[in-house]
Each structure stands twice: as structure tokens, then as C-alpha cells.
Amino acid sequence: MSTEADQYKAKGNAFFSAKQYDQAIDAFTKAIELSPTPNHILYSNRSGSYASKRDFDNALKDAEDCIKINPSWAKGYTRKATALHGQGDLVGAHDAYEEALKIDPANSQAKSGLEAVQKSLQAEAAEDGTTPDLGINQMFDDSTMWAKLAGNPKTSPFLADSAFVAKLKRLQKNPQAMATEMGSDPRMMTVISVLLGIDIMMPNADAPTPSSTSKDSPMTDAFAEERFEEVPDSKSASAAASNPVPEPEPEEDEQVKNKKLADEAKAIGNKEYKSRHFDEAITQYNRAWDLHKDVTYLNNLAAAEFEKGDLESCIQTCEKAIEEGREMRADYKVIAKSFGRIGTAYQKLGNLDKSIEYYNRALTEHRTPDVLSKLRAVEKEKKQKDVEAYIDPEQAEQAREEGNAFFKAADWPNAVKAYTEMIKRAPEDARGYSNRAAALTKLLSFPEAVKDCDIAIAKDSNFIRAYVRKATALFAMRDYVKCIETLDAASEKDTNRASYAEIEQLRSKALAARFQAMDGETEEETMERISKDPEVVSILQDPVMQSILGQAKENPAALNDHMKNPEIRRKIELLIASGIIRTR
Known part of the structure; x- marks a missing residue:
């Protein structure tokens, strides 16, 4: 059945339990209409609901439809028997119960129902002095009767009574006398039950057998909670007094059976999946889902479709798993797995926005390190792709020219913005970082300027302008040692000495600033401070320099x-x- 049909079936069962039979009939009717294939259980349940409100005509029609759909299901015949019993057709009810017992000899409802029908037939026979036609002539067939009675522990002791044996022989000759014999000897009922092949529990043989069934007799169906009301017709009254109130078939046995078959199909699917036989695995997972609705089967199916490379089908299956899971109130961890697999499928398809969306939805359901790691990876991948997609050399050159115009106009903030746009458009062009460093230096953002220069040098190690700008920022930060080191590196790269004058001028300033006397410092204090400079001390201790x-x-x-x-x-x-060597 479809999920919606299952929902109406559950509602019907609930209405029936609450004795709201009209609502139950409506719910089962909806389930029948929505079921993709005829379902015998639904007709059985609606038959029971009709019988409970004493609409035996419709109850019989549904019971017959149930049997037509599944003739090997005993419950359908008990439904038919109940409806016929309610109509007063005791012989028809008797035959239907017998059919049920042929299919399922241990069926307790069929046994108790047949016993009730037999009692009603006895009561009618006692009233009009006739014997009901239940196949009695065949029942007293000499070739089988004595063997059946002797082989049954309930009747074998009766054969030791010669008077009782004589009664049986008389009945063989005249079966129509059975009603009289049953009324006078309760053992005869036991004999009839054995000969009919129905091993029902009989009253104590020594106790009197009632000639009629009272409308206040106990209900024979163990699940019944109410009796039929007495009706004027004597036959209908007898039937109603003992007719069981039907209970909708819970379908537990069928569900258990289907769940077992579904798990077997899943196990086969898992084996095929591990062997990378994905088409076979998909077939088995689909079979499991058709047998029993468990979202796990759909998640397994999606995994096989993913590995096969059918990503669109994988996504559709996961969406179905989420929808079905919500309806079934499945574990949120199972729902999270479906969301996560959709995220992985979209990532493989290259739709990173969708991938991020579904990874986040998976984490909302259930936060796991695995999905979190995948989310971080796809976010990083998307960021990189966004950067790559933004690259445009022509737009970068336009942004550089705009930045230069802002720089000349002393509009440092807009110059920084323009150079930043240039960097985004051409992230490998060292000029963007160097130019932005120059603008940042004007804004007194020296550490940021140094970082930009370092990136520019990493992009182009021969970019002299980046070295000079870095040294300038370091000088402003009064980090004279690093400033001089940067200028030394610039000198090594300046092989054509194009920037020699600028480099030497800045170096001289840095050297002077490094060793200049502090305010209020005496010459002796200055020399003492200089002598403690680690680099100066290292030079003075160098044997080559000493020489x-x-x-x-x-x-x-x-x-x-x-x-x-x-x-x-x-x-x-x-x-x-430092003043250690004096040139004058």
C-alpha cells in the first residue's frame, strides 16, 4: 500500500477500536481507493466494520471481495461466515467456517464461530424436530466413522458403551433422528464434532446440553466487547445471540513476514554493493522497500545509485527517504544521513551552493564530525572557485589605474579599495599588493603594508619596489635592523643598480637612526649601548673582521x-x- 493508504488504514483501526463504525468504514474506503493494488486486508477490515453496525449485506460483499483477492487467507472466510450468520444463513455460515478451518485448522475464531453456528442449528432442530443438513449422511459413512471415533481420545471411551454404539448404528440407518439423540445424549455433540473433523472444546459430557442459545450467552470471540441485539425472527435471534463481533485484522503476521523478506533482500543488496555490483544491489534495495517501508532501505538504495554514478537518482531517492521518514517519524539520524548524501551528490555535480545547503540541513538534524568536515571542505572549495571565477585581467588593470588616480589625489582609502579590487581580479600580480602597501603606509597602517610587501615579494622575488616599500614601512616602525636587512636583499636583486641611490639613501638613514644618541645620553652611555648591540658584538668577535x-x-x-x-x-x-670605525 501507499503511505497515504496506510495512514487511512491506521485511522480506520483506531475508529473501530473506539466503536465509531461509520468513521471506520469511511477511513477503510479511503484506504481502498488510495491503494495502488487491491488489498484483501482492507476489504476484511471494512467487512468487520459493516458487520459491527449490523449491515450484513455490505459485510458479505466485502468478505467475498476479500476472498476473491486472496482465496488462501482464512480470515476472509471467517468474515463471510460472520456476515452470513448475521443474515440468519446458518448453513452458509457453517460452510464458510469449515473453509476457513481447511486453510488454517488452528484458527481459533473459525473454531469458536463454528461451534456457535452448530449450537444455533441444534436449537432450531430441537424446535421443529428436524435434523440440519450439514452433510450428515456422508458423516455416518461406515467406512470411516468407526475409525475416526476409535482414534480420537474424546470419543474412543464412548465405544465401550454398547447402548451408545447401538444409538450410532441407528443413526447410520436414520440420520434424521440425530436431533432427538443430541437432545437426549450430550455425548452425541462430541461425536459429530469429531466426525466433522473439528476438534472443538465441548462441555462436560455429564452436563445437560441446552436446547437453545440464550441471547445472554457469553461471546465466543475472545476479542468481542459487545453483543448483537435480539431480533424478532427466531433464526436471526439465534444467530445474533452467538455471533461474534469482528475485529479488523491487524496484519501483524503479514508485516512480520514482509519485514523478514525485506531484510533478506537488504542483506543480498549489501553483499552486491560490497562487490560493486550496483545494479543488482539497487534491485534488491527496491525489493526491500516494496516489501516493507523502512527508510534505511532507501538510504542504501541512494548509496548504490551514488556509487553507480547516477547522482540525479540518488538525490531523488534521498528526497523520497526524507519525505517518507517525516511521515513515519523516523529517527532524526536517518533523516540526517539522507540530507548528507544529497550534499555529497551535489558536491560531485559541482553545485557547491546546494551542497552547502544540504550539509547544513544534515547538521541541523544531527551534528556529526564527518558531515561537518565535508561542509568545511566544500566551503573552502567554493571560496577558491569564487576567487577563480572573479579573476579578470582587464578588470584588474582598470582597478589599478583607478587606484593610481586616487593615490595621486591623496585619496588613500579609495586607493586601498581600488588596489584591493585589483588583487581580487589578478591575485598573482605582485603590483596590486605593492601598490596597496604604499597606500597603507600613507594611512600609517605599517604592519599591514609589510604583509602586503611580503606577498608581493613571494609573487615576484625580483620586484625591487616591494623591497623598498617594505623597508620604508619598517623604518617608520623603527625596526631598523629588519629595515637594513630588507635593503640589503634589495641591493642583491638590483643587479642593474636602477634603484641604487634610493636604497643607499634609506640605508644610511636607517643606520644613522639605529645608532644615534638618545636624548640626554652622554657619549660614554652611547658607546656602552652600542657595544651591547648583538650584531655589532658579533662583527667585532669575527676573526676575519678582526684581521x-x-x-x-x-x-x-x-x-x-x-x-x-x-x-x-x-x-x-x-x-x-655605530662609531666604532671613524673615517675622520
Whole structure:
């Protein structure tokens, strides 16, 4: 059945339990209309509802439809028997109960119902002195009767009574006398039940057998909670007094059976999935779902479709799992798994926005590290793709020109914005970072300027302008050591000496600023401070430099030859700037 049909069936059962039979009939009718294929259970349930409100004509029609759909289901015949009993057709009810017992000999409702019908037939026979036609002539067939009675522990003791055996022989010759014999000997009822092949529980053989069934007799159906009202016709009265009130078939046995078959199909599907036989796995998961509605089967089906590469079907199956799961009030963890798999499918399809949406929805249902990790990865991937999609060299050049115009107009904030746009449009162009660093320096944002210069140098290690701008920002930050180191690196890259003058000028300023006397500091204090400078101390302790300095004392002109070595030159300039070496 469809999910909606199942819902109406459940409502019908609830209405029946509450004895609201009209509402139950309406609900079962809706379920029948919505069911994609004829369902015998629904007709059985509606038959029971009609019988409960004593509409036996419709009850019989539904019972017959039930039997037509599933002739091997015993419950359909008990429904038919109940309806016929209610109409007063006791012989027809008797035959229907017998059909039920042929299919299911242990059916308690059929046994108790047949017993009630037999009692009603006895009561009628006792009233008019006739014997009901229940196949009595065939029942007293000499070839089988004695063997049945001797083989049954309830009747075998009766054969030791010669007078009783004589009664049986008389009945063989004249079955029409059975009503009289049953009225005088309660053991005869036991004999009849054994000969009919119905091993029902009989009253104590020594107790008297009532000649009629009172309308106040106990109900034979263990599930019944009410009696039929007495009606004027004697046959209908007898039937109504013992007719059981039907209970809609709960379908538990069928559900258990289908669940077992569904789990077996799922197990086969799992095996095929592990073997990467995805088409076979999909077939088994679909079969499991058709047998029993469990969202787990749909999630497994979606997994197989995903691995097969049928991503659109995977998404559709997961959406169905979510919809069905909501209706069934499935575990939120199962729903979360469906959302997560949709997110993975969309990620593989390249729809990162949808992927992020469904990963977030999965986390809303149930937060797991796995889905969270996938979300972070796809967010990072989307950010990178967004950056790549924004790249446009022409737009970058336009933004650079705008930035230059703002810079010349001393509009530093807008210059920063324009250069930032250039960076987004051309993230590998070092000029954007260097230009923005120049604008940031004007805004006194020196640390940010240094970072931009570092990126520019990383993009283009020969970009002299980036070194100079970094040194300028470091000088402003009074980090003279790093400023000088940056200028030294710039000198090494400036092979054509195009920026020599600018680099040397800034280096001189940095060296002077590094060792200049502080306000109020005496010459002795300055020399003591300089002598504690780690770099100066390191140079003075260097044996090579000690040798060079020793030569310089004897011949100051010798320093000119040593100055040709860039490293020696740098160290000598540092000693000169500190005042250790004096040129005058």
C-alpha cells in the first residue's frame, strides 16, 4: 500500500477500536481507493466494520471481495461466515467456517464461530424436530466413522458403551433422528464434532446440553466487547445471540513476514554493493522497500545509485527517504544521513551552493564530525572557485589605474579599495599588493603594508619596489635592523643598480637612526649601548673582521679593497654607523 493508504488504514483501526463504525468504514474506503493494488486486508477490515453496525449485506460483499483477492487467507472466510450468520444463513455460515478451518485448522475464531453456528442449528432442530443438513449422511459413512471415533481420545471411551454404539448404528440407518439423540445424549455433540473433523472444546459430557442459545450467552470471540441485539425472527435471534463481533485484522503476521523478506533482500543488496555490483544491489534495495517501508532501505538504495554514478537518482531517492521518514517519524539520524548524501551528490555535480545547503540541513538534524568536515571542505572549495571565477585581467588593470588616480589625489582609502579590487581580479600580480602597501603606509597602517610587501615579494622575488616599500614601512616602525636587512636583499636583486641611490639613501638613514644618541645620553652611555648591540658584538668577535680591522689601523686605505665584498662592506658600514670605525 501507499503511505497515504496506510495512514487511512491506521485511522480506520483506531475508529473501530473506539466503536465509531461509520468513521471506520469511511477511513477503510479511503484506504481502498488510495491503494495502488487491491488489498484483501482492507476489504476484511471494512467487512468487520459493516458487520459491527449490523449491515450484513455490505459485510458479505466485502468478505467475498476479500476472498476473491486472496482465496488462501482464512480470515476472509471467517468474515463471510460472520456476515452470513448475521443474515440468519446458518448453513452458509457453517460452510464458510469449515473453509476457513481447511486453510488454517488452528484458527481459533473459525473454531469458536463454528461451534456457535452448530449450537444455533441444534436449537432450531430441537424446535421443529428436524435434523440440519450439514452433510450428515456422508458423516455416518461406515467406512470411516468407526475409525475416526476409535482414534480420537474424546470419543474412543464412548465405544465401550454398547447402548451408545447401538444409538450410532441407528443413526447410520436414520440420520434424521440425530436431533432427538443430541437432545437426549450430550455425548452425541462430541461425536459429530469429531466426525466433522473439528476438534472443538465441548462441555462436560455429564452436563445437560441446552436446547437453545440464550441471547445472554457469553461471546465466543475472545476479542468481542459487545453483543448483537435480539431480533424478532427466531433464526436471526439465534444467530445474533452467538455471533461474534469482528475485529479488523491487524496484519501483524503479514508485516512480520514482509519485514523478514525485506531484510533478506537488504542483506543480498549489501553483499552486491560490497562487490560493486550496483545494479543488482539497487534491485534488491527496491525489493526491500516494496516489501516493507523502512527508510534505511532507501538510504542504501541512494548509496548504490551514488556509487553507480547516477547522482540525479540518488538525490531523488534521498528526497523520497526524507519525505517518507517525516511521515513515519523516523529517527532524526536517518533523516540526517539522507540530507548528507544529497550534499555529497551535489558536491560531485559541482553545485557547491546546494551542497552547502544540504550539509547544513544534515547538521541541523544531527551534528556529526564527518558531515561537518565535508561542509568545511566544500566551503573552502567554493571560496577558491569564487576567487577563480572573479579573476579578470582587464578588470584588474582598470582597478589599478583607478587606484593610481586616487593615490595621486591623496585619496588613500579609495586607493586601498581600488588596489584591493585589483588583487581580487589578478591575485598573482605582485603590483596590486605593492601598490596597496604604499597606500597603507600613507594611512600609517605599517604592519599591514609589510604583509602586503611580503606577498608581493613571494609573487615576484625580483620586484625591487616591494623591497623598498617594505623597508620604508619598517623604518617608520623603527625596526631598523629588519629595515637594513630588507635593503640589503634589495641591493642583491638590483643587479642593474636602477634603484641604487634610493636604497643607499634609506640605508644610511636607517643606520644613522639605529645608532644615534638618545636624548640626554652622554657619549660614554652611547658607546656602552652600542657595544651591547648583538650584531655589532658579533662583527667585532669575527676573526676575519678582526684581521681586517687590524690591517685598517696600519693602512686605512686597505679598507677600500675589502669594501668590494658586499658582506664585508655591509659590516664595515655598520661599524662606521655605530662609531666604532671613524673615517675622520
